[in-house]
Amino acid sequence: MSRILIVEDESIIRSALRRLLEKNGYEVSDAGSVAEACGDFSLDSFDLIITDLRLPGAPGTDLIGLAGSVPVLIMTSYASLRSAVDAMKLGAVDYIAKPFDHDEMLKTVAATLSQSRTASDNEIGGSTSGKAPEQTRIIGSCKSMQELYRRIGKVARTDATVLILGESGTGKELAARAIHEQSNRANRPMVCVNCAAIPETLIESELFGHEKGAFTGATSGRSGLIEAADGGTLFLDEIGELPLEAQARLLRFLQEGEIRRVGAVQPLKVDVRLIAATHRDLKTRARSGQFREDLYYRLYVMELRMPPLRAREDDILELAEAFLSKQAEKMRCESLNFSPEALELLRRYHWPGNVRELENAIERAVILADGRQITPDLLGLELEQQSLADIESQYAQRHRLPPVDSDASSGARTDLSLDDYFQRFVLENQDQMSETELAKTLGISRKSLWERRQKLGIPRKPKG
Structure with a gap:
């Protein structure tokens, strides 16, 4: 059982996080400050330390040096996101924004512990490959997914820029993580950024960092998310939402392998592999001037399409x-x-x-x-109205209807409209089936069934 230490001064958050982790099988201890953590516990006896960035007395980042080889996960509010990036530069294994989602926290904790165990196993076994085994599991065995796995395996062995296309909810970030974990950068950071979630006025500072005095409120210099990913992978989700000014900076980063902080004179060299994703048609947006055409072709080195x-x-x-x-x-x-x-x-x-x-x-x-x-x-799912052919086919299969005798019904209509078929089906079956069963069989909701009854004047069967 993995041992986790929580260092958080807000007792409500500390208790809630402790309950969440204990419920999922972890052994948990907690403290309200760095001094309390160091005084009450031996830090190297834990498998993971989760600490708030801002604590009374010493900041949570002090635990990075005090914990030795124990990974430290930083919790921070969005307003302190830049400080979290600095914490990663100091050696924090990852950061998570508050208020955090329970599933996101559990996934981050599990991934951090798994990476830590892998690193320990490699040290004990003398492994020099520097490559962690695949951790992200993408489920699916259909033909399109098999092709996707094949392409992920190929592109992961290179440092090529990857553009992942697909509708929302298809698993674009999972594919990006699989590429990172199968690459030779697997033991380096993977920084994920949702371009649509950061205000347009902050996006350049967040990605590239800024110098002290670069703008109002810039009281000190900050490194950006690209610097935090140095040596590893940067995943830019929803890249189609990136403002044009930031697109120009990103293009220079891709072309020259260097960035310039906002307000800085000298560029910084960085070694970062870029994976981008979008649900938009970037080619169309490039033609309309909403996305830089030169950046589009820079991104379009290797394309992966996530099937719906x-x-x-x-x-x-x-x-x-x-x-x-x-x-x-x-x-x-x-x-x-x-x-x-x-x-x-x-x-x-x-x-x-x-x-x-x-x-x-x-x-x-x-x-x-x-x-x-x-x-x-x-x-909680509601089927869309089906075509007449679909309903007739399903009805015939369920009830094993015999084929129509063309001689006996030469004058009868066989091309019923959807309303005709609906009326016939309801009248024939409402004595044996409830309203819910009728709706399910027809593939519609009970509300749609009621509305159709009203429209066609089909009375419900009398109760009793």
Whole structure:
């Protein structure tokens, strides 16, 4: 069991983080300051130290030197993000912004401990490769994903710039992490930046750093996120949202391998591999002047396309089962499984939010589940209206309808409209099926069923 020390002066945050980590199988101790941590505990007996940046007395960064080989994870508010970058330059293994997401914290802790164990194993075994084993697992076995794995393996062995394209929620950051972890930079930092989440007025300072007095409020010099990634990988998510001025600076960084802090005269050499991602069509934006064309072609060295979930039909249930197992373990639930109806819904749903939407739907279902089965109503998904051909095909398969006898019904219509078919289906089945069952069979919501009844004047079966 891994031992973790929390150093945080706010008791509410300290207690909440302790409960979260203990619930997930870690042995946890805590302290309110650097002095208390050093006085009450032997720092080298821990596997990880999580500390706030700003503490009464000495700052949390002092623990980096005091902890020796024990990795130190820095917690900081967004306003102190630049200080967190400086902490990484001092040797902090990573930083996480407050208020933190529980899943993000657990993922960061697990990754940090895993990297620390790998480094220790390499030292004991005399490994000189400097390469950590792959840690990020991307689930999927369909043809498009197999091709993606092959291309990740190839590009990871190089320092080429990579552009990852795909809709929101398809796993672009996972692909970037897989590239980093399979590269010879795996033991160096990977700094992830969401370009859409940083205010436009701060983006250049955040990426490139600034000198003292460069602008109002710049009371001291700060290094930027690119410097923090020196020797490792910089992942720029949503690069299509980067302002044009910052794009010009980024282009120089890619061309010359150097950066210039805001307000600085002399450039700094950096060794950073760039991976960028976007859900936008950069080529179209370049033509319209919203994105620099020269930067687009600089980024377009190696392109990876993340397939949308709706195009990965064979992977949907595999992903769903993996997420169900993860959430059930996380929430310490009894063994859960999907009902046949839920599996059918997962197959037929369009997934506009892709893998992220699937994971969120299953987390919601596990929270709401009372029994051992995940049923369709727990998933909170609503199918779009299907075509007449789809409904007729599914209805015929379920009820094994015989083919139409053309001689016996030569005068009958066989090309029913969707409304005609809906009316016939409801009238024929409403005595045997509930409203919920009718709606599920038709692939619509109960609200849509009610609205169609009103439109077509189909009365509900009398109660009693």
